[in-house]
Amino acid sequence: MRVQLNTMQNRTRTPARSILAAALALPGLLPGTSQAQVTAPNATLVQFKFLYYKDYQQSGDRMTIKSPALYLLTPIVDDWVFEIGAVYDSISGASPYYHTTLSGASGKGIQDGRTAADVTFTKYFANRTSVAVRAAYSNENDYKSIAGGVTIRHATPDQNTTFTLGGGYSGDQVFPEVGTPQTYYKRTYDAIVGVSQVITPNDTAQLNFYHAYQSGYLTDPYKAYYGVDNRPTTRSQNALLARWNHYFDWADATLRTSYRYYHDDWEVSANTLTLDWAQTLPGGWVLTPGLRYTAQSAAFFYFDPVYDPLLGAPFPPGYLLNPTAFYSEDQRLSAFGAITAGLKVSKAFAGGWIIDGKAEYYEQRGDWRIGGDGSPGLETFKAQIYQVGVTRKF
Amino acid sequence: MKRVLLVVAACVLVTACESMPKVQPWQKGNLAKPEMAFDPDTLEARFADHTYFSKEAASGGAGVGGGGCGCN
Numbered sequence: 040m041r042v043q044l045n046t047m048q049n050r051t052r053t054p055a056r057s058i059l060a061a062a063l064a065l066p067g068l069l070p071g072t073s074q075a076q077v078t079a080p081n082a083t084l085v086q087f088k089f090l091y092y093k094d095y096q097q098s099g100d101r102m103t104i105k106s107p108a109l110y111l112l113t114p115i116v117d118d119w120v121f122e123i124g125a126v127y128d129s130i131s132g133a134s135p136y137y138h139t140t141l142s143g144a145s146g147k148g149i150q151d152g153r154t155a156a157d158v159t160f161t162k163y164f165a166n167r168t169s170v171a172v173r174a175a176y177s178n179e180n181d182y183k184s185i186a187g188g189v190t191i192r193h194a195t196p197d198q199n200t201t202f203t204l205g206g207g208y209s210g211d212q213v214f215p216e217v218g219t220p221q222t223y224y225k226r227t228y229d230a231i232v233g234v235s236q237v238i239t240p241n242d243t244a245q246l247n248f249y250h251a252y253q254s255g256y257l258t259d260p261y262k263a264y265y266g267v268d269n270r271p272t273t274r275s276q277n278a279l280l281a282r283w284n285h286y287f288d289w290a291d292a293t294l295r296t297s298y299r300y301y302h303d304d305w306e307v308s309a310n311t312l313t314l315d316w317a318q319t320l321p322g323g324w325v326l327t328p329g330l331r332y333t334a335q336s337a338a339f340f341y342f343d344p345v346y347d348p349l350l351g352a353p354f355p356p357g358y359l360l361n362p363t364a365f366y367s368e369d370q371r372l373s374a375f376g377a378i379t380a381g382l383k384v385s386k387a388f389a390g391g392w393i394i395d396g397k398a399e400y401y402e403q404r405g406d407w408r409i410g411g412d413g414s415p416g417l418e419t420f421k422a423q424i425y426q427v428g429v430t431r432k433f
Numbered sequence: 434m435k436r437v438l439l440v441v442a443a444c445v446l447v448t449a450c451e452s453m454p455k456v457q458p459w460q461k462g463n464l465a466k467p468e469m470a471f472d473p474d475t476l477e478a479r480f481a482d483h484t485y486f487s488k489e490a491a492s493g494g495a496g497v498g499g500g501g502c503g504c505n
Contacts, residue, residue, distance in 0.1 A: 188498020207498025
């Protein structure tokens with residue numbers, strides 16, 4: 040290959056960089072594949088990351104989560120690729136009883152661990168088609184999930200367009216540690232249809248339509264026990280995700296953008312926009328500042344922190360007249376806007392090593408919602424997220 | 434109605450892309466850069482999905498069969 044490169048360089052005087060890039064773009068040689076292609080990766084990737092997450096509000100700290108995670112992708116025989124991921128979440132802190140009223144004062148704090156793992160086998164076929172089969176498992180003291188999915192990808196002969204079709208299932212069990220010991224069940228079916236398209240040598244875009252249908256116990260058992268929470272037993276979710284990446288030659292930088300429109304039959308609508316600027320710098324450094332904004336409407340059964348004049352908190356007005364109606368005091372189902380600002384730094388070393396670190400700040404407020412009113416009366420929710428990682432490709 | 438619009442939008446997008454000059458294999462050097470991937474860092478993308486899944490009502494769009502957790 041090197042001989043060929045030199046010859047071409049001498050003959051055409053094309054800058055070495057673009058020839059190298061062209062050589063890298065040949066199937067089977069690339070460290071990463073062009074985004075709309077379906078080509079079996081021929082390198083192994085091992086990644087370890089550690090996440091530290093803490094969230095808080097004015098009246099106190101909420102959850103702290105520490106998560107070591109591992110991921111491995113490796114080609115095995117005959118165009119088969121194997122992936123495995125594992126994560127352990129160590130969770131501690133306090134969760135609100137209702138709205139933003141913390142459980143810490145009178146109740147016990149939360150201490151939990153979550154272990155999750157997943158494996159994926161992908162077979163690449165000669166006609167630019169791949170079939171990936173995934174199985175996932177997640178286990179907590181009070182929650183267990185077994186999930187799986189199949190994703191088929193097919194690229195056109197020019198490898199400029201890729202179609203994606205996938206279906207998945209998750210069977211979940213909830214065993215709340217409050218009230219009468221009981222197991223509740225929850226099922227999720229989901230599907231994805233998507234197309235990725237190379238548009239120019241510097242532009243690639245993707246459009247995915249996602250649908251999920253959940254049924255079973257969708258209530259938060261702790262908020263139901265300490266507060267008032269009773270949710271419908273089905274939920275139909277739709278999302279349209281559009282992503283566009285552009286490479287700027289003059290800056291040697293990539294702008295990654297994404298927009299998601301989400302709607303479900305709990306009447307939650309959300310618009311989410313993300314922007315990441317990946318700036319390549321000399322010496323193997325990549326600096327990636329990122330911004331994310333999301334705004335959502337409230338679920339139809341979410342009620343503001345205005346309580347029944349007779350019963351007081353946490354009961355909604357008129358609760359006695361209709362105690363079996365749908366209610367929730369969960370901030371996550373309220374109307375709000377949220378901003379994330381982050382910075383990632385990564386450095387590549389010889390031998391395929393990459394070390395990276397990322398810091399993010401997240402803030403969620405009722406009055407940050409664009410396109411409608413936010414839910415009143417809730418404390419601002421804030422989070423700090425830090426992660427460090429080491430990756431090796433070989 | 435929304436679904437019809439989606440299908441129409443997808444068709445328009447595909448047709449528009451079909452009529453554009455094709456990007457040739459030797460022009461894909463920039464596209465092959467790791468930064469040009471939609472999810473260039475697997476674990477980072479997973480952490481982000483998990484965080485937002487547990488703190489917001491909206492989720493999904495990038496893949497299937499993710500499985501649930503008690504965080505939501």
